[in-house]
Amino acid sequence: MGNLKILMWLGLVSAALACELNPGPGVGSKSPGDNHYRLIVNGEVERYAPDQRYVVTLVGSRTHDVVQQFAGFKIILDPLNPDTRRAPSKQGQFQLFADTLTKFDEECTNSVVEADDLPKTEVQVMWKAPPAGSGCVLLKAMVYENASRWFAEDGQLTKRICEDTSLSIPDCCACDDAKYRMVFEGLWSPQTHPKNFPTQALWLTHFSDVIGATHPKNFTFWGEGQLASDGFRSLAEWGSVGLMERELRQHGGLLRSIVKAQGLWHPRVNSNTSAAFTVDKKRHYLSLASMFGPSPDWVVGVSGLDLCQKDCSWVESKIIDLYPYDAGTDNGVSYMSPNSETVPRERMYRITPMFPEDPRAPFYDPDSKTMAPMARLYLTREKLISKSCDEETLLALVAEEEENTQTVDKPEVDVCRLSASPNIGSSIGRSVQSEIENDLPIDLQSASQ
Missing domain, CATH: 2.60.40.2130 (F-spondin domain)
Structure with a gap:
């Protein structure tokens, strides 16, 4: 019984480490800030409707002279309260578009990563919001440019989006x-x-x-x-x-x-x-x-x-x-x-x-x-x-x-x-x-x- 508890504890620790926003071993320390990378939800949605689907976009700065590119990324869904478990029933779930840029991270629930290391200017995933009563959700991203330059969570790489509770109020007074x-x-x-x-x-x-x-x-x-x-x-x-x-x-x-x-x-x-x-x-x-x-x-x-x-x-x-x-x-x-x-x-x-x-x-x-x-x-x-x-x-x-x-x-x-x-x-x-x-x-x- 003791060995079973140890294995369960090790499994939880391993899962927690797998969900950390870093590129993995062999890279330098995280660079500060977001370097103009940002997460966008359906344009600029600040509140979600329960069970609705939204497009989440990770994109960098675009000017006439520069279009930012990155090789790797990771997008995760986290609870607002760190004591709450990570689960699709609580934070919703990601769904992939039919392209070759993204794949699910097999080691981390509710996590999407790059499918290859080719340069990218933008990636998109679909997010199905959680059911009513789920409260606020954190969308977080890590962007990897090279072994010495990567960014995570800071600034616009974390987006807090909360449930729109006003939607539960009927806006039609017809009875029939x-x-x-x-x-x-x-x-x-x-x-x-x-x-x-x-x-x-x-x-x-x-x-x-x-x-x-x-x-x-x-x-x-x-x-x-x-x-x-x-x-x-x-x-x-x-x-x-x-x-x-x-x-x-x-x-x-x-x-x-x-x-x-x-x-x-x-x-x-x-x-x-x-x-x-x-x-x-x-x-x-x-x-x-x-x-x-x-x-x-x-x-x-x-x-x-x-x-x-x-x-x-x-x-x-x-x-x-x-x-x-x-x-x-x-x-x-x-x-x-x-x-x-x-x-x-x-x-x-x-x-x-x-x-x-x-x-x-x-x-x-x-x-x-x-x-x-x-x-x-x-x-x-x-x-x-x-x-x-x-x-x-x-x-x-x-x-x-x-x-x-x-x-x-x-x-x-x-x-x-x-x-x-x-x-x-x-x-x-x-x-x-x-x-x-x-x-x-x-x-x-x-x-x-």
């Missing part, structure tokens, strides 16, 4: 739930957007399947200034919703409805598709997106549309024009641009007649301040579902999936034709296939047409 019908209408055509319209690949023009959810205020999966997850990248570049849907389902009871509608393929690009969804007083925001292609990584949709009104009623109907957004995952500037991954990913932005300022861009038109919408969204409230304001509903534990049942013919793609045509390139091939995966357990509610 509301069921809506969403109709997505495609408007994009050679007549509405004639510049460089991909007429040579007309058979591939389409809007992908629509994917989205109804959710609380503190949830988001796409929008202006955000960084795309792997699932959103898959949607924006390939028109594939499977991974994005799985990412949404991981949030479970945080969502009220998962919204899905089939895509619109040539020659039905200018027709419509629909789905139903439900909102309640806690989850009254709608976000959804659809890729249009062929394109590098362009989407249309809405993000965080509030359907609850200040007078405690639900919006009866709404019509929203949809404009293009760049997902920040591909460098292409035209419909037919070949694949060119953006590393690291950039923040999503609205495409306008003035930006990006590139004559090759199909929407660039310095003589115009307006743009015709790519698509249009029609929202209609179908019914109210009577609920008591103090009633606890079991639906809070389950996300519904509500999708349309109409059949949309999608073209069969001639792979040989793609590979034999040098003008089409891989950017079209990636926008050809749209997948629907229903492999996760979820309550199904099919919306009748």
Whole structure:
């Protein structure tokens, strides 16, 4: 029994040493300060929403003359109270992007390190925040330039981020739930957007399947200034919703409805598709997106549309024009641009007649301040579902999936034709296939047409 206690104690000491922020043996003493390196959470977030995902970026100074580079790094999650144990249930957990820059540190819980010793200017990891009631968390980093220059914990290499407790206060006073019908209408055509319209690949023009959810205020999966997850990248570049849907389902009871509608393929690009969804007083925001292609990584949709009104009623109907957004995952500037991954990913932005300022861009038109919408969204409230304001509903534990049942013919793609045509390139091939995966357990509610 005594030997077992000694082994357990040695194991705890070993784990504690493995989590120390240093490059390991054979290096000089830590350099003071942060040398302008810093940790950034989703831009400059100071408070986290429980169970929400955030992008953590470790980056150095960037000027016209100097871009700082480093060979190694380590990012860890620590409790604010040193007596509290380190655990994903207390400080959340890291998740890796699909790149080759990062890997988990096998010797330290909640720790990410470099995957190689090549020079880096920036690294990113995803952090899933801990559940409600977890309090404050410390994100700490070590940056290794060489054996005599490394920095850790000082200055902006430690970031304290605390739970946003205000999010638990309902911001909607409606008692009843509301069921809506969403109709997505495609408007994009050679007549509405004639510049460089991909007429040579007309058979591939389409809007992908629509994917989205109804959710609380503190949830988001796409929008202006955000960084795309792997699932959103898959949607924006390939028109594939499977991974994005799985990412949404991981949030479970945080969502009220998962919204899905089939895509619109040539020659039905200018027709419509629909789905139903439900909102309640806690989850009254709608976000959804659809890729249009062929394109590098362009989407249309809405993000965080509030359907609850200040007078405690639900919006009866709404019509929203949809404009293009760049997902920040591909460098292409035209419909037919070949694949060119953006590393690291950039923040999503609205495409306008003035930006990006590139004559090759199909929407660039310095003589115009307006743009015709790519698509249009029609929202209609179908019914109210009577609920008591103090009633606890079991639906809070389950996300519904509500999708349309109409059949949309999608073209069969001639792979040989793609590979034999040098003008089409891989950017079209990636926008050809749209997948629907229903492999996760979820309550199904099919919306009748």
